[in-house]
Each structure stands twice: as C-alpha cells, then as structure tokens.
Amino acid sequence: MAVQKQTADLAGLAILTKERQKQLALLLSRVWAWVFLATLVLFFVVSVRQTSGGAVNFLTVRNSQNILVAITPVFLLGLGQTFVIIAGGIDLSVGHMMSMASVVSALAIRGVYNEGAPLFISVVAGFLAAVCATAAVGMAHGTIIAKLKVPAFIVTLGGSFIMRGVALLLSDNTTVIGLPPGVRDYGNESLLYLIRGEGGGIYFLNRPEVSGALLRSMDRIFPYPVVLTAIAAAIGIFVLKKTAFGRYTYAIGGNREAALRAGIPVDRHVIKLYMLSAATAGIAGFLSTLRYTAGSAVIGEALLMSSIAAVIIGGVSLFGGAGSVTGTVIGALIIAVLTTGLVMLNVQAFWQFIVVGVVVILAVLIDQSRDLIMGRMESE
Amino acid sequence: MEQTAVEIKQGAQTREPMLRVHQLVKRFGGLTAVNKVDFEVYPGEVVGLVGDNAAGKSTLIKCISGVHQPDEGEIFFQGQRVRFSRPMEARDAHIETIYQDLALAGNLNVGANIFMGREPQKSYLGGLIKVLDEGFMLAESQKIMGRLGIHIPDFSQQIETLSGGQRQAVAIARAVYWKAQLMIMDEPTNNLGVVEQRQVLELVQELRQQNVPVILISHTLPDIFAVTDRIVVMHRGHKVTEKKTSETDSQEIVQYMVGALDDRRDSYL
Numbered sequence A: 001m002a003v004q005k006q007t008a009d010l011a012g013l014a015i016l017t018k019e020r021q022k023q024l025a026l027l028l029s030r031v032w033a034w035v036f037l038a039t040l041v042l043f044f045v046v047s048v049r050q051t052s053g054g055a056v057n058f059l060t061v062r063n064s065q066n067i068l069v070a071i072t073p074v075f076l077l078g079l080g081q082t083f084v085i086i087a088g089g090i091d092l093s094v095g096h097m098m099s100m101a102s103v104v105s106a107l108a109i110r111g112v113y114n115e116g117a118p119l120f121i122s123v124v125a126g127f128l129a130a131v132c133a134t135a136a137v138g139m140a141h142g143t144i145i146a147k148l149k150v151p152a153f154i155v156t157l158g159g160s161f162i163m164r165g166v167a168l169l170l171s172d173n174t175t176v177i178g179l180p181p182g183v184r185d186y187g188n189e190s191l192l193y194l195i196r197g198e199g200g201g202i203y204f205l206n207r208p209e210v211s212g213a214l215l216r217s218m219d220r221i222f223p224y225p226v227v228l229t230a231i232a233a234a235i236g237i238f239v240l241k242k243t244a245f246g247r248y249t250y251a252i253g254g255n256r257e258a259a260l261r262a263g264i265p266v267d268r269h270v271i272k273l274y275m276l277s278a279a280t281a282g283i284a285g286f287l288s289t290l291r292y293t294a295g296s297a298v299i300g301e302a303l304l305m306s307s308i309a310a311v312i313i314g315g316v317s318l319f320g321g322a323g324s325v326t327g328t329v330i331g332a333l334i335i336a337v338l339t340t341g342l343v344m345l346n347v348q349a350f351w352q353f354i355v356v357g358v359v360v361i362l363a364v365l366i367d368q369s370r371d372l373i374m375g376r377m378e379s380e
Numbered sequence B: 001m002e003q004t005a006v007e008i009k010q011g012a013q014t015r016e017p018m019l020r021v022h023q024l025v026k027r028f029g030g031l032t033a034v035n036k037v038d039f040e041v042y043p044g045e046v047v048g049l050v051g052d053n054a055a056g057k058s059t060l061i062k063c064i065s066g067v068h069q070p071d072e073g074e075i076f077f078q079g080q081r082v083r084f085s086r087p088m089e090a091r092d093a094h095i096e097t098i099y100q101d102l103a104l105a106g107n108l109n110v111g112a113n114i115f116m117g118r119e120p121q122k123s124y125l126g127g128l129i130k131v132l133d134e135g136f137m138l139a140e141s142q143k144i145m146g147r148l149g150i151h152i153p154d155f156s157q158q159i160e161t162l163s164g165g166q167r168q169a170v171a172i173a174r175a176v177y178w179k180a181q182l183m184i185m186d187e188p189t190n191n192l193g194v195v196e197q198r199q200v201l202e203l204v205q206e207l208r209q210q211n212v213p214v215i216l217i218s219h220t221l222p223d224i225f226a227v228t229d230r231i232v233v234m235h236r237g238h239k240v241t242e243k244k245t246s247e248t249d250s251q252e253i254v255q256y257m258v259g260a261l262d263d264r265r266d267s268y269l
C-alpha cells in the first residue's frame, strides 16, 4: 500500500514538472519577442557606437522618436489586421486602402477649406472622410466574405486592386496638393519640445520660436501622429482583451462553428472586423496626408507586407484564435528598430528586407516549436 | 412482455412528455435520412438512441436542436409545438446539445466557453463602456464545475490544454449552467480515454439526479445499458423499436440495429 502511494506521489511529481515545463514553454513563447527586441536594441547600441568610433549613438531621444514615427503607419495597418487574423481572416487590401484614404482626406481637407471653413474643421472633415470611405469599403468586403462565403484572401485581393485604381482615379494620377499650409503642423508638431543646453528647456504643446543651432538641437517628443496611434493602440488592447467584441473575435478564430452554435452573430461580427481593418488603414492614410501635406495614391503600397510581418512577428497566428495588439506593437517596433539600426550601420537597403524576412519566418518557427513541445507533452 | 407496453402507455398518460416528436421526416435530396419517426422523452429520463452508421440518429437530433428543419412532422417541447430555425432558438428554449464534435473554442478558458455568446458585462459611464465581467464568469464556472464534481486544476488556462474528458465536462457544465430542460448528447464519449468515458457517464447519471432528461447517442452498447432507462433503435431512417433498458439485452438490440428485427415489419405478421 505504502509503496503504491509513493509511486503515485512520484507520478504526481512527474506530472507537476511536466506542467511546469509546459508553462515554461508557454512563457518563453510569450516573452521571446520582448527579449528579441531588447537584444536588438542592445546590439545596435553597441555596434553603432563601435562602427562610428563613438560618434553616433543609437539610443538618442531623436532616434527613438524617429522610430516611433516610422512605425505609426505600419502599426495602424497592423492593428485592424490583428483583429481580422485572430478571427481567422486576412485583409490584403490595407496598403492600397491607406492610399485611397490619403487621397480622399486630402481632397476633403482642400475642398472644405476652400469653401471657407476654418483649418481645424477642414482637418476633422478630412479625418471623417478617410474613416467613412474606408469603413464603407470594409463593410462591402466583410459582407461579401461573411454572407456570400467568398474567401477573404480573394475578396481583399480584389479590393486591393480596386482601391489602387480608385486612389489613382480620384487623385488624377498625381499627388493631391494645394492643401492649406497649416495642415503641416497637425502632422509634424508634437506634445513636447526639448532643447538642451543654454537657452533651452522643455516646452509643452507649444513650439518654441528658435532658430539656428538651437532649432537644430531641438527634439520633438511624441509627435501628434504618434500620440493618435498610441491612443488607437490603447483602445485596441482594451477592446480585444476586455470587451465582448474582443471575446467574439477570439471565439470565431478559435472555433467558428462553436461560436455560431453559441449564438454569437458571426456574420455581423466578421463584417465589423473588416470595417475596423479598413478604418485603421484609413486613419493611417489620413495621418500620412497631414504629415506630407499632400494626398498620395501610392503611399500605402509598400506597407502591406511590413504590416502583416509586424502582426506575425507579434505572435498572431495565421490559423486564427491567438495573438494580441501588444504583440503587434512589438512586431512593428522590431521591424522599425531593425531597419533604422541597419541604416545607421550603413548596411545596404536590400539587407533590411532579407533580415526582416528571416525574422518573420523565425517568429513562426518559434511559435510552432512551442506547439510541438506542448503537443509532445500532451501525447506522452 | 405484454405488460411492458401497457406500463409505458400508462406512464405516458400520467406524465406529460418533455419532448414529443411526431412523424418526423428529413430528406437530403433523394435520401430520406429520417423517415416518419415518433418518440417521446419524459422528465428525468435517459433515452438511448442507437443504430448503425448513417441510421439517421444525428439528423434526428439536429432537427430537434434547430440545426436542421424537418420536412414533415411536428416537434412538441413542454407541451408546445416548436419550430426552431436556428440552434440558438433551441438553446433559448433550454434544449442544449453536446455535439459529436465539441462546440467549444479551444483557445478560450473554461469561463469564456461556458458564457460564450452570453457574456456578462459590467457597465461604466452609464452603459457607454461595457467590460467583460471576468470575475463573475470565473466564480460561476468554479461553482458549476464544483456542483458537478469536475476537477479543473487551473481555470485560467485555455481549454485545449485540458484533457478530452475535461473538455466534454465543460460542455456539459455549460448546458447545465444554462438550465437545460433537455440535454442531447451525440456520442459524447467519442475520442475519450476509458477513465474519461466513465466520468462523462457519471455526469449523465448526475443529470438524471437533477431531473434533466437526456437523449444519449452512442455506439457503445455497454454504456447505453449502463445509463439509460429506455432505448430507441433506428435503422435506415426508421425507428425500428423502443424498449425499456431493463427488459432487453444487447443481443436483441444488435438484431434491431442490423435490421434482423423490426417491430414495424413484425407487427404486420
């Protein structure tokens, strides 16, 4: 009897450690992106200093802000995409969707301003035009996917071509210019200004009138586009983790059939997801219009790949059911740190693409090896 | 044997059936998957539904649970004629189904699965912002799992990391939590280990204790004999017999399952 009990206890211990191993594997798969990001930053801090003989520093305020500005569009495109992919879908149209939104918002701002509206109202009109136009297209995508059962890949691929055409059509094949000059401030000014040294200081919401060396040494901290994107990220995290909307998204991606049987309005939710994805691309387009004081019909073209890469590096499973907005933030950061760092090391541009590509595949491999480890433990 | 039929009839007269299916027909194109089937389920009763592959068992219960709409015939539930056009309508009437394939989301935890589609929410700012009430979901799911005697080590973990039996238990707990008045189980022990199969069967007994009637589909006759009060046998879309479990044996049931015996035919003799 005693012996039997002892072996039972031992077996219990083995299960416990296996449980621990499983948790460890889970933990590792969850934090690897953070670790990778930290390692990357460290690597660039050291290597940039070394190759420049100590003259250039990777981790400056200005450089960090540049990185944040650089990830804004990539992250926004990835934000809606995160929801869509978690629910088991894909949205290939976000790149050209962003271009379309850029053109539409530029036309709206210019039009409303020329009608005599104040600058702020014109900019708000540009925002609304971008969001409404893209959400409407997203609704069409979602409806065709959910109701007519056409694969999301096909619908959004077609939609992508259509958006590209529409953007070129609306912009008359050229860049939309002639926007009121004040637009530039919305896209480029920031919350804080920092001037170091003599005659410097910190300025909040109010750009100091300086010139020369002082202007050159002025750092802009949290430019408005970055602030808006941070708010969007916070809302995204909240909605996905804390609300029924987020729960439905996971449930549909986890088991669509189960979600249906549980009474979740699956079709309606899927339509909303494609509207969301289109609208975040719309915001990205609007912000690019502010930033460049012009509407561009090609601005989003190159960003589709990067945004999907960010989502995947961030741990969203293409099979649906898993992922987080925080992950996508990290994914976008990793890509931006990589590209910025490689530029500072004077590495030729093609290497950036190669490295990002390798990281994407690596990320998925790490995810899969976790499943493999977990699966093996299960079957033991 | 004569007495049996009378007894069943008498039972029927004294108690209202929970569920009554009358002359139900379901066709798929040229195939009649369910052909003029009658049967009843009484409160607190476990009815076994058996038959060979493609006999029409799943189709029959899918007509009851709102997945399919019957082509002919009627379904009465708690005395009312019902016509469910979607599974949700059947669930709203408290008919819960445990499917052959689990209707759970493996990437969600126990509470999220039990409350899937009916998530409790806390309102803030006068209902402007609604947040999932995770605390309530956790507490309620711990309560119901405890009541059914199911042990879950960690309620926060995704249920795909649970064993098959535990997952099946979650599905059953969900049905019980939502006050099932009729529980339909289509091969609930499929793909389960021996111990887990026993756990599920114990849960079926537990449901009977709580006066929840159960329709149990299974290919495992020993299980059927272990937990049912009555057995309905289907063959090629027809109901070929109905027996009290205590008054038959697996040999006889098998003969009905393969079509060697058929009460409809034999009654012509």
Ligand SMILES: Nc1ncnc2c1ncn2[C@@H]1O[C@H](COP(=O)(O)OP(=O)(O)OP(=O)(O)O)[C@@H](O)[C@H]1O
Residues within 6 Å of the ligand: B028, B031, B033, B051, B052, B053, B054, B055, B056, B057, B058, B059, B060
């Ligand atoms: N959705 C459907 N469309 C067309 N035919 C179907 C459909 N569902 C079931 N059938 C057919 O109806 C018949 C009865 O199938 P059903 O699934 O009800 O059998 P079953 O008794 O549950 O069998 P099993 O024991 O294998 O689960 C089969 O011939 C099957 O192929």
Ligand SMILES: [Mg+2]
Residues within 6 Å of the ligand: B057, B058, B059, B100, B186
């Ligand atoms: Mg079946």
